[in-house]
Amino acid sequence: MTLSEVELQLFMPKYYDYLKEFKLPEEQERFTALPIEMLEKTHERHPIVILNSNVPVGFFVLHSSARVQEYSDNPNAMLLTAFSINHLEQGKGYAKMGMELLPEFVNQSFPSCNEIVLAVNKRNTPAQRLYEKTGYKDTGRRKMGKIGEQLILTLAVKKIG
Numbered sequence: 001m002t003l004s005e006v007e008l009q010l011f012m013p014k015y016y017d018y019l020k021e022f023k024l025p026e027e028q029e030r031f032t033a034l035p036i037e038m039l040e041k042t043h044e045r046h047p048i049v050i051l052n053s054n055v056p057v058g059f060f061v062l063h064s065s066a067r068v069q070e071y072s073d074n075p076n077a078m079l080l081t082a083f084s085i086n087h088l089e090q091g092k093g094y095a096k097m098g099m100e101l102l103p104e105f106v107n108q109s110f111p112s113c114n115e116i117v118l119a120v121n122k123r124n125t126p127a128q129r130l131y132e133k134t135g136y137k138d139t140g141r142r143k144m145g146k147i148g149e150q151l152i153l154t155l156a157v158k159k160i161g
Helices: 013-020 066-070 094-109 125-133
Strands: 006-010 045-052 055-063 077-085 115-121 137-145 148-156
Touching (some): 006 094, 013 055, 055 094, 066 077, 077 094, 094 115, 094 125, 115 125, 115 137
Parallel strands (some): 077 115
Antiparallel strands (some): 006 045, 055 077, 115 148, 137 148
């Protein structure tokens, strides 16, 4: 697998059947939502698909709604939620590649965005390691989520050009 085969794309209906087949182990599903539950597309909610050779292997949502203000004071921030990699595709590096591609994708698709924020459950150490490896920094802020304390992480999106 090469990085050139992996890309991020805004959700399109042609990916629906793949996404409804996504499976996650129970210990992961409690920390996120399945893609099929998150497909509502609005001008403030942007479902994103991680593709490998045009086949969906991962998914997340970027929010530009007022909800972002719960996590950042930056009016140009976006909130990342519902990150997942289909269980059959885990362990192949797609999560890391997807996160590494995200700043460039945001520059192209959401040019006013200069920060990505997310909340990760304190007990979800694999996700914390992924985010740290891909440049996210702990803000020191905490929020209580449905299943416990969440760490608020941030990534500055540097503008190209």
